[in-house]
Structures are given as structure tokens and as C-alpha cells.
Amino acid sequence: MSPLLILIVLSLASTAASLIGKPGCQTTCGGVRIPYPFGIGTGIGVDGVNVNCSLPGFEISCVNNRRGGHMPVLANTEIEVLNLSVMPRPEARVRLPVAWSCYNSTGGNTGNSYGTVDLNRTGVYRISDTENELVVLGCNTLVYTNSGPPGRSDYSFYTGCMTYCNDSGSAQDGKCAGIGCCHVDIPPGLTDNWMQFGDPTSFPHVNQEFSPCDYGFIVEKGYYTFRVSDLTTMSLKQTMPLRLDWAIRARNISSVSMSCAEAKTSPGYTCVSQHSECVNSTNGPGYFCNCTRGYEGNPYIVHGCTNINECERPEDYPCYGVCEDTEGSYDCKCPRGKQINSGSSAKEQQCSPKFPLAAQLALGTSLGVSFLIVSLLCALMVRQKRKMNEYFKKNGGSILKKVENIKIFDKDELNKITRNNSEVLGQGGFGKVYKGILADNTIVAVKASIEVNDARKEDFTNEVIIQSQMIHTNIIKLLGCCLEVDVPMLVYEFAANGNLQDILHADASRRVPLPLELRLDIAIESAEGLRYMHSSAKRTVRHGDVKPANILLDDKFVPKISDFGTSKLLTVDKDFTMFVVGSMGYIDPVFHKTGHLTKKSDVYSFGVVLLELICRKPTIYGENLSLIIEFQKAYEEEDSGRKMFDKEIMGEENISTLEEMGKLAMECLREKVEERPDMKEVAERLVMLRRARKQAYGQGNYIDEIGIEASPKSASSNATLSTPSTPATKHTSNP
Structure with a gap:
């Protein structure tokens, strides 16, 4: 190939990307688009010369997210970037740390962090005053922030609020008006996240175990809903999303910035x-x-x-006649034989016939055949487009196009991603699952959802919204969906090692060793995913169908909770929802009898999963043998689950750990709901077991010991399936 032809090919290949960033520059990282003036490092232009991919102050770094993937951060910081936009308003959505100050029972300070981050070295950012608010949590607490050069005091302005609690029962979920929680708008011009706490002598914390720490953070409006449990359980490493305004030229007060x-x-x-x-x-x-x-x-x-082709967006650019796109605008004229009232246009009202009825009939008779032929030809051309628009509306497109964190793929994009469904990964409950590759070479799994009608539209959109809000390492990530097809298609991150059900209960030819350390890690991180759903997500979510088939494993065996089809959003004023159906063998008996789904219902189901991990037996095995009943019987007879444990991990150094995991499973399976632990306690107790094992025995690289090669070609279709009908994962065990 000649040098000139190579140059032409490279130029054409970079055309689409160049509309986002400079030619030759990386324009995505971890699924986040990086539009210029933002950029990552340097690139090589079509002329072979190095180019700076960003303007000064707009540098982005693409770093390892410690899970085998990548994420963008503001350069030279650890500040995660969630989204970057240049139109219609310049904005960067990022995560910043929560400030905190903690006290002991005598009121003495045990530690603090002011949430300070160096995000504004070149002065291009301001914390948006219109999109964010300052939130303060605690009892007998004052937190404030400040910014700007000296005014009458040390700074141009101070902003904050004060909270108070009479006792542990004062604060209420969802109420943030001064008791346990307060919030306040922030002024424009705020340049950093630095929080300051009131003098402890003026705001004492003696015997305040119901609120041992004070918290202050800036967060985007509408994201955070106060929960009383946050006063005692919020992590000191918690981060919150907020929105930054940005502008061109230096923006610090001491520099001259151009208008x-x-x-x-x-x-x-x-x-x-x-x-x-x-x-x-x-x-x-x-x-x-x-x-x-x-x-x-x-x-x-x-x-x-x-x-903009306005004719393709009738909802935003109305036309009651014949639409024709023009450069920078569009024309809308009445079709031949129709007209509009004087002083108006076809963009504003319907066209009316020009001729009287008799003339129309005569003209229609003579031209009927011609119109029929033209109509048929036009129908063939527009039928597909109209059909896709109908599917888009039927599948809830008007609602889902407003949802953040997911991409709406059109049909052509989806066909390109899946190469016209050329590679089938497996068969799921609603149809086939296909392998896909995004523009940044990220491997994804594409599967069909439920068929949507008027009765099911709310259920489908609710499921997509729930999944879009689940941002956690141990929850499968919904990347987007295509709605221009009869049955909507969902695009998920790829889980190369399939689901836990197939790993645990594969037949003898595909059975692989699973060290106790790996099983314990899977249990811990699955519990962390459920814990996040219960208490750390934007809204509380009950999964409703926790089972090994709904726990996917990536190429490093990191578990991902999947399948939210039976989940429901619960508002803060409700403790349960109705009519949610789970899988027999895992469903909470109390929920089965009453129809009330609570967080403790998920705890029960997780207890069954925990039993399967340590026993490596399905819930029903042999001749009508129930794992739950047999394990409970073993404990009643011997106060031990030893005879039920998987022989593969029955070494003496493992017995104490297995016994503790078995006891925890029994507590999760208690008939009385109030006697079961919550997912926070379950996760913490499993972490303590792992810590004790590491201190006693250390831990090697058990992933290498397993000998499983997880590759895109042999990976399981269950990367996005909960109840696969045909297992597709092929595991090989190294001798």
C-alpha cells in the first residue's frame, strides 16, 4: 500500500473521533468520552507529528481502576471523572471525598479529614452553584466552606449550616432540615472542597454514640437522600458526585481572564x-x-x-407538512394541493386542502394510480424508519433517553457492535446472547430483555433505571440499550467466567478446584454488592432473586450481582413491596407467605448461596435431598456442619473458617426475620474471617492455582444471564 493511500485511510478512520478530540488522540477511557479541550497525553496526528491532546489545565489521565479496567481522573490527582461535556454547558461530573471529624464518648477528637483536594491548580474549574448543594450530617454540628480572596474577613464568603439532635430518635429518614442533617445552596465562585468544622468546645459531642462523627460534602442536587443510619455507618472513605463548571483561560482571581x-x-x-x-x-x-x-x-x-437534521427530530422541531433539512435550519411546507392560513406556517399548524371537495375527487380519480405507485415506493422507503420509531416509543424511549449513565444505541450501532449478531455466546431466558465489541475495543454482552407492551412498559423502564443507578464494582454494569427493535436489547459489561452456578455445579468433566480463599472472596464481594444495594445506592433496592445463577464472575473471579428483573425501587416511607416472585429454593419463607419483600429477604437467599459455596451442593441434590434441611439437621445433631462441607476444602486449617461460615449461613436462614443479621453485618463478619486467615496462613495467588483460562472466545454467555438454558462456559483444569 502506498504512503499516500495509508495517509488517506488513517484520515478517514479518525474522522469520527476527530469530532470529539484531536486526530490521533484517545477519546474514551473506561466508557467515558473525553472531548477536546479535555484530552489524554499526546497523540500522533495524520501528518505524523506529535500533538497535545488537551488545552493546558484540561489534562485527563486514564488509570487502572484496580479491577482490570480503566477510569479517567483529573491529571495528577485521584479525582475520578464520571462525565465530561462541552455543550450545551461546559461541565465536568466528578467524585470528591466527604469531609469528616470523629469523637469518642468523652467528646475528644479521634481524627478528621477536611476533604481537601487540589482540583483547581490552573484555575479552570468552579464548583457549580446551580447544580450542587452543601450537605452536613451529624448532631450538634457546624460545618462550613469558604472561598475567594480576603474580604471583610479572611475570605470573600462563608457558606454552611448547623444540625442538632436531642437524642438518638430525633433524626428521621428523608428529613434534612436541621435535625441530624441540613443542606444549603452554595454561592458562585467556589473553587475547592475544603470543609471546616465548628469548635468542639462550642459544639460538644459527649456521650453521642448515636452520631460519633460529623460529615460535610458538596453533592449534585437530588443525588443524596438522608438516612439516619448514615450517622453511624457512613464510610470515612465515602465520595460523592458533583458537577464542576469550567471555562477557557486562567480562572484564578490573580490572573487576567479574557472575555x-x-x-x-x-x-x-x-x-x-x-x-x-x-x-x-x-x-x-x-x-x-x-x-x-x-x-x-x-x-x-x-x-x-x-x-442538525431537524426532520429526524419531530418532537423538538415540529412540522405538519413536508419537512426538508437545510444547512443550519429546516423548511416545512404544505404538500401539493394543500395550504396554510396567511401569517402562519406548516411548522405551527396543520395544512388544509386547496381545492373544494368536487375538484379533489376529480383530481384524485385521474391521479389515483400514480399516487398509489408513488405511495408504495415511499412506503417501502419510510416503513423501516417508522417501524423503528414505533418500537422506540413502545419500549419507553421517551423516558429512558433522559436517564444518565446509560447510552441509547440505535439499531445500526448495535448491528455494528455485534457484527450483525455473528457470534452467539449462549441462550438466555428471553433469547440468545451475543458477543459485542465497542469502539474502544471493550468486550460486551448483548442480550434480549422482556417483550414490552403497555402493561410491561413501566416494569421494563423501571428495571433499566434501577440498573443504571447501580454503580459498584460487585454489581454488573448496564452500559446501554437499543430500543429500535421489537424486543429491546441490553448491553452489559462482559463477565468472562460465567456464573457461580455453573462454576460450583459443573459436571465432572468441567469441574475445577476452588480454594477456600477464593470462595471466601466471592462471598465477601457478593455481600458487598448486596450491601450497596440495600444502603449505599442512590435509592434503596431489594434484589429479590439472589442465587448463584445471578452472581457472575469476571476474568479475575470478581463477583458481579446481576439480573434486576424482579427488583423494585422502595421509597423511604415503605418497608416492603408486593408481588415480587423469586426462585424456589432461595426465596425467603416469610416473603413467600406474606408477599412482603424486605432487605432481610435478600439476607435469607444469600444464606443459601453461602451454604452452596462451602458444601458445593445445589439446593436440591440426590434423591429429593434439600441442602438447607440437611445442613440444619447436621447442626442439630452434631452442632457442626463438618459432614456437609465440600471434601475438596476439608483440610484442618480450614475447618474453623468453614464452621464460622456455616454458623453465619444458619443465622441468615433464621425463620424470624428480626433475628437475621443485615448485609452490613454479614459482609463485616466475612471480612473478619478473611483477615484472620491471612494473619494465620497468608494467602498465595489462588487464581493461578485454579488453572482456568477465561477468554472472550470461550467465555460464558452467562455474563448477562441469570437462568441460562444451555451452559456455554468451557473450563479446563491444568494438571
Whole structure:
């Protein structure tokens, strides 16, 4: 291939990416788009010359997320970037740490952190005053933040609020008005996350075990809902999402920042795309760029603003006649034989016939055949598009397109990702599961969801919304969905080692060794995923169908809770939901009898999973033998589960750990709901067992000992399936 042809091919390949970032630059990291002026390091342009992929101050680093994947962070920091946008408003959505200060029973301070992070070294960021709020948790607490140069005091402004509690019963879930929790708007111009706590002598904490720590954090509005349990259980490493405004040019008070009038006549003006315009920043000095009306894209990239085809967006650009896209706008005219009232247009009202009825009939008779032929031809051309639009609406597209954290793929995109469904991973409850590869070479699993009708639309959209809000290492991540098909398709992260059901209970030819350390890790991290669902997510979620088939394992055997089809969002004023069906053998008997799904129902189901991990037997095995009944019987007779434990892990050094795991499982399976532990306690007790084992025996690389090769070609379809009908994972054990 000639050098000229190679150059042309490279140029065409980078065209799409160049509308996001500079040619030759990385434009995604961990599923997050990185649009210019943001960028990662340097790249090689089409002319072979190194280019800076970002403007100064907008550098992004793509780092290992410690789970085999990657995530973007602000350069030279540990601040995770969740989303970056250039239009219609310049914004960076990030996670920042929660500030805290803790006390003992005598009121003495035992430690603190002010939540300080160096996010504004070059002055391009401001914490958005319109999208965020300051929240304070605690009892007898004052927390405030400040910013700006000296005013009448040390800073230009101070913002905060004070909370009070009379006793442990004062605070109420969902109430954040001064008792246990308060919140307040922040002013514009805030440049950092530094919190300050009130003087302990003025705000004593003696005998305040119901609120041993004070917390302060800035968080995006509508994200955080107060829970009384947060006063005692919030992690000191907790982070919260918030939104940052940004603008071009240095934004620190001591530097000169240009307005649009000054920037347009100065070197380095960044609104370089044709059809772009300059906008003065409203949160601190500086400016940013937008595409002009009728265009969209990236105004910081040459040719980055592209024409909007308004005719494809009738909900935003109405037309009651014949729509024709034009550069930067669109025309809407009445079809031949119809007209609009004087002073109005077909964009505003319906067209009416030009001719009287008799003339219409005569004209229709003579041209009927011609119109029929033309109509048939047009119908063939628009039928598919109309059908896809109908599917999109039927499948809840008007609701789901507003949901954050997921991407809505169109049908063409999905066909490209799956290469027209060319590689089948396996068979699920609702159809086949296909392998897919995203533009950044991320492997995904694409599966069919339920068939949606008017009765099921709310259930389907509810399931997608629930999954989009579950952001946790041990919960399978929903990346997006395609709604332009009869049965909506869901795109998930890929779990290369299939599900725990197949790993535990494979037949003899595919059975692999599972060290106790690995089983304990799987139990701990599965419990952490459920714990997050119960208490740390944006809204409380009960899973409702916890079982090994719904615990997926990635290539490093990290468990991922999956299948939220039976989950329900629970508002803060309810303790249960109705009519949720789980899998027999794992379902909580109390829930089965009453129809009330609670967090303790998931605890019961997890207890069954814990038994399967240590016994490596299914819930029903042999001739009508029940694992739960047999294990309980063993404990009643011998006060031990020794005779039920998997012989593979029955070494003497493991017995005490297995006994403790068995006792914990029995507590989870107690008939009285109030006697069961919650998922927080379950996770903590399992972690204590692991810590004790490491101190006593250490821990090697048991993943290498297993000898499983998890690759995309042999990986299980169960990466997104809960009840596979045909296992597809092929495991090989090294001798």
C-alpha cells in the first residue's frame, strides 16, 4: 500500500473521533468520552507529528481502576471523572471525598479529614452553584466552606449550616432540615472542597454514640437522600458526585481572564469550528464555546459543529407538512394541493386542502394510480424508519433517553457492535446472547430483555433505571440499550467466567478446584454488592432473586450481582413491596407467605448461596435431598456442619473458617426475620474471617492455582444471564 493511500485511510478512520478530540488522540477511557479541550497525553496526528491532546489545565489521565479496567481522573490527582461535556454547558461530573471529624464518648477528637483536594491548580474549574448543594450530617454540628480572596474577613464568603439532635430518635429518614442533617445552596465562585468544622468546645459531642462523627460534602442536587443510619455507618472513605463548571483561560482571581470580546482578537482563541460562537462564563471569569443554532457537536474542533437534521427530530422541531433539512435550519411546507392560513406556517399548524371537495375527487380519480405507485415506493422507503420509531416509543424511549449513565444505541450501532449478531455466546431466558465489541475495543454482552407492551412498559423502564443507578464494582454494569427493535436489547459489561452456578455445579468433566480463599472472596464481594444495594445506592433496592445463577464472575473471579428483573425501587416511607416472585429454593419463607419483600429477604437467599459455596451442593441434590434441611439437621445433631462441607476444602486449617461460615449461613436462614443479621453485618463478619486467615496462613495467588483460562472466545454467555438454558462456559483444569 502506498504512503499516500495509508495517509488517506488513517484520515478517514479518525474522522469520527476527530469530532470529539484531536486526530490521533484517545477519546474514551473506561466508557467515558473525553472531548477536546479535555484530552489524554499526546497523540500522533495524520501528518505524523506529535500533538497535545488537551488545552493546558484540561489534562485527563486514564488509570487502572484496580479491577482490570480503566477510569479517567483529573491529571495528577485521584479525582475520578464520571462525565465530561462541552455543550450545551461546559461541565465536568466528578467524585470528591466527604469531609469528616470523629469523637469518642468523652467528646475528644479521634481524627478528621477536611476533604481537601487540589482540583483547581490552573484555575479552570468552579464548583457549580446551580447544580450542587452543601450537605452536613451529624448532631450538634457546624460545618462550613469558604472561598475567594480576603474580604471583610479572611475570605470573600462563608457558606454552611448547623444540625442538632436531642437524642438518638430525633433524626428521621428523608428529613434534612436541621435535625441530624441540613443542606444549603452554595454561592458562585467556589473553587475547592475544603470543609471546616465548628469548635468542639462550642459544639460538644459527649456521650453521642448515636452520631460519633460529623460529615460535610458538596453533592449534585437530588443525588443524596438522608438516612439516619448514615450517622453511624457512613464510610470515612465515602465520595460523592458533583458537577464542576469550567471555562477557557486562567480562572484564578490573580490572573487576567479574557472575555469573549477580548478573546476573539487574541492568539489562541478556541472557538475554531465554523458555526461556533463565544459565550461569557457566568461562574467566574473566562469564556466557553457553543455551536450556533441549528448545529451540534464540538465547537473546539475544526469542523466540529455539524448540521442538525431537524426532520429526524419531530418532537423538538415540529412540522405538519413536508419537512426538508437545510444547512443550519429546516423548511416545512404544505404538500401539493394543500395550504396554510396567511401569517402562519406548516411548522405551527396543520395544512388544509386547496381545492373544494368536487375538484379533489376529480383530481384524485385521474391521479389515483400514480399516487398509489408513488405511495408504495415511499412506503417501502419510510416503513423501516417508522417501524423503528414505533418500537422506540413502545419500549419507553421517551423516558429512558433522559436517564444518565446509560447510552441509547440505535439499531445500526448495535448491528455494528455485534457484527450483525455473528457470534452467539449462549441462550438466555428471553433469547440468545451475543458477543459485542465497542469502539474502544471493550468486550460486551448483548442480550434480549422482556417483550414490552403497555402493561410491561413501566416494569421494563423501571428495571433499566434501577440498573443504571447501580454503580459498584460487585454489581454488573448496564452500559446501554437499543430500543429500535421489537424486543429491546441490553448491553452489559462482559463477565468472562460465567456464573457461580455453573462454576460450583459443573459436571465432572468441567469441574475445577476452588480454594477456600477464593470462595471466601466471592462471598465477601457478593455481600458487598448486596450491601450497596440495600444502603449505599442512590435509592434503596431489594434484589429479590439472589442465587448463584445471578452472581457472575469476571476474568479475575470478581463477583458481579446481576439480573434486576424482579427488583423494585422502595421509597423511604415503605418497608416492603408486593408481588415480587423469586426462585424456589432461595426465596425467603416469610416473603413467600406474606408477599412482603424486605432487605432481610435478600439476607435469607444469600444464606443459601453461602451454604452452596462451602458444601458445593445445589439446593436440591440426590434423591429429593434439600441442602438447607440437611445442613440444619447436621447442626442439630452434631452442632457442626463438618459432614456437609465440600471434601475438596476439608483440610484442618480450614475447618474453623468453614464452621464460622456455616454458623453465619444458619443465622441468615433464621425463620424470624428480626433475628437475621443485615448485609452490613454479614459482609463485616466475612471480612473478619478473611483477615484472620491471612494473619494465620497468608494467602498465595489462588487464581493461578485454579488453572482456568477465561477468554472472550470461550467465555460464558452467562455474563448477562441469570437462568441460562444451555451452559456455554468451557473450563479446563491444568494438571
